[in-house]
Amino acid sequence: MKSGSNLERVLAAGHFAVTAELGPPMSADAADVIKKAQMLKGCADAFNITDNQTAVVRMSSIAAAVLIQREGLEPVMQMVCRDRNRIAIQSDILGAAALGIKNCLCIAGDHQSFGSAGRLKGHPGSKNVYDVDSIQLCAILKGLRDDGVFQGGDPCADPPKMFIGAAWTPMGEPLEIRPRRLAKKARAGADFIQTQGIYDIKAFARAMEAVRNLGAHEQTAILAGIIVPKSAMMLKYMNSSVAGVTVPDEMIKRMTAAGNAAKKEAEARGEDEKAAKRARSRAQQAEGVKIAIELVQQCREIEGVRGVHVQAIEWERKVPEIVKGAGLLPRPDVR
Amino acid sequence: MIVAEQKPIGQVLDMIEPFEKILVAGCATCVTVCSTGGEKEVGILASALRLACAARGLKKSFDEITLTRQCDPEFIEPIKEFASQHDAVVSMACGVGVHFMAEHLPPMPVFPAVNTVFIGANPELGVWVERCAMCGDCILDKTGGICPIAxxxxxxxxxxxxxxxxxxCEVDPETPGAWARIVERMxxxxxxxxxxxxxxxxxxxxxxxxGPRKMIREDLKL
Structure with a gap:
């Protein structure tokens, strides 16, 4: 075992792995993290704690990871290259390992300008770091773990044993470079991969075929990313505005139709406009859960996919229902 | 070339607020090529400053001069005496020019009238783009001649x-991603x-x- 993490053991035992995402709060409120942890407990093998995602200041990934660990959940700490240089990164990795964290997802991180893209002000004027990129970060963690050597060449006496993760955007452009870049990440040290949200199964299957041709699916465990859709509007937004995410038209139509049918029924019952809209929203949410379950099952059929990473953004309570619906509960006990 | 853009005139007016006799100094090299701080722009800025001061009832005078290069002591030397007849210099050169004027003129305030923005090129009229981040260790051989740092x-x-x-690039949808271009080129x-x-x-x-960089060529030293 490289790290002995639960996620590593689940994958090593040949199980189809499940990870889920937990976003820390924009506050120092431990109770918020603990509440989400209790909601999610038992429904996945490990739980990703995002690292200031979308460049918005949130409770640190390491701290929130320790909080969920106390609740009996295994964290996947995230580490973005945006905010730390190689000194801070390695220092935090040592600290995280000392606190019992065994999984680390290495990602470049959203650009700091993203923090102000929505309703928030963020910190668009901040200086970014990007001293190393995500592939170099994987290699640094591997060098520390396997060779006990810091990036600069000094020895590390008691090296941190991390199960190393990385991200993959199969539908990101330029498309032809994506499978090769995944293989590169695997060579650099990524033990597992969590993909960007998959909606277009056919396109994902084609990307996986290219990955299999490179043999990369045997060097790293690929977990397909499932972002639970909440509404037709969200799907449209993801399709048009999130780089590397494509949503088939039929899926958007299906979501829209589910909502419209429910709205019409409510109107036929004589409910007012507000109530009818609520009915539409509820129906789309229910359809979104169904879609997520189907996506999990479809990804599972693709050769080389070793698990799923379920993200229900600020909707964590839906994850257990989806994992159960996909027939992936209870999670294996590999202690 | 070094690309610079003019600061808002309000910022320049704030800098020169305590001074009466001002010398507006242009530079005939990079900032002239990027139409920011050459002889023509010196004339325009000096006129704009005169008008703004007159409108506010401020008694200030503005002289104009454009040096061949503000980053070269050889060209600063001949204007020393003329410059010293002023209370302050407003330099329209890049940051290097501002520094060199301050270092080589008799002690007097030298203010920047432009922001030095990048090392770049001029692909079409009115457009300048960054092409080198001056990392000091060129990797263009590895990336098809397109720099992922810049x-x-x-x-x-x-x-x-x-x-x-x-x-x-998702950071600016108007800008082609460097890596998309690198992949295409390779x-x-x-x-x-x-x-x-x-x-x-x-x-x-x-x-x-x-830290601050320095290049020494022993073979060229006197």
Whole structure:
């Protein structure tokens, strides 16, 4: 075992792995993290704690990871290259390992300008770091773990044993470079991969075929990313505005139709406009859960996919229902 | 060339507020080529400052001069005496010019009238683009002649992040992603395989991170 993490053991035992995402709060409120942890407990093998995602200041990934660990959940700490240089990164990795964290997802991180893209002000004027990129970060963690050597060449006496993760955007452009870049990440040290949200199964299957041709699916465990859709509007937004995410038209139509049918029924019952809209929203949410379950099952059929990473953004309570619906509960006990 | 853009005139007026006799100094090299701080722009800025001061009832005078290069003591030397007849200099050169004027003129305030923005080129009229980040250790041989340090918002060295949309960078949808261009170019050159090599972390000590940089050529020293 490289790290002995639960996620590593689940994958090593040949199980189809499940990870889920937990976003820390924009506050120092431990109770918020603990509440989400209790909601999610038992429904996945490990739980990703995002690292200031979308460049918005949130409770640190390491701290929130320790909080969920106390609740009996295994964290996947995230580490973005945006905010730390190689000194801070390695220092935090040592600290995280000392606190019992065994999984680390290495990602470049959203650009700091993203923090102000929505309703928030963020910190668009901040200086970014990007001293190393995500592939170099994987290699640094591997060098520390396997060779006990810091990036600069000094020895590390008691090296941190991390199960190393990385991200993959199969539908990101330029498309032809994506499978090769995944293989590169695997060579650099990524033990597992969590993909960007998959909606277009056919396109994902084609990307996986290219990955299999490179043999990369045997060097790293690929977990397909499932972002639970909440509404037709969200799907449209993801399709048009999130780089590397494509949503088939039929899926958007299906979501829209589910909502419209429910709205019409409510109107036929004589409910007012507000109530009818609520009915539409509820129906789309229910359809979104169904879609997520189907996506999990479809990804599972693709050769080389070793698990799923379920993200229900600020909707964590839906994850257990989806994992159960996909027939992936209870999670294996590999202690 | 060094590309610069003019500061808002209000900022310049704030800088010169305590002074009466002002010398507006242009530079005939890079800032002239990028139409920011050459002789023509010196004339325009000096006129604008005169009008603004007159409108506010401020008694100030503005002289104009344009040096061949403000980054060269040879060209500063001949204007020393003329400059010293003023209370302050407003330099329209890049930051290097502002520094050199301050270093070589008799002690007097030298203010920047432009922001030095990047090292770049002028692909079409009215447009300037950054092409070199002066990292001090060129890697263009590895990336098809397109720089991911100057061209990528995340200075990715091992390929594109997940954020490009139809070749455009998600940070600015008007800007082509450096990595989309690198991949396209290396495909044309038939060298895409080179991107499979893992590039190790860069040594940034040759960049600004190593502190102020200096180049010494012993063979050229007197």
């Amino acid at each position: 061209g990528c918002a995340k200075t990715m060295l091992n390929g594109p992040c997940g954020g490009s949309n139809e070749g455009m 495909k044309q050159l038939g060298t895409l395989d080179k991107l499979d090599e893992i590039q190790p972390p860069k040594d940034w000590s040759t960049s600004r991170d190593g």
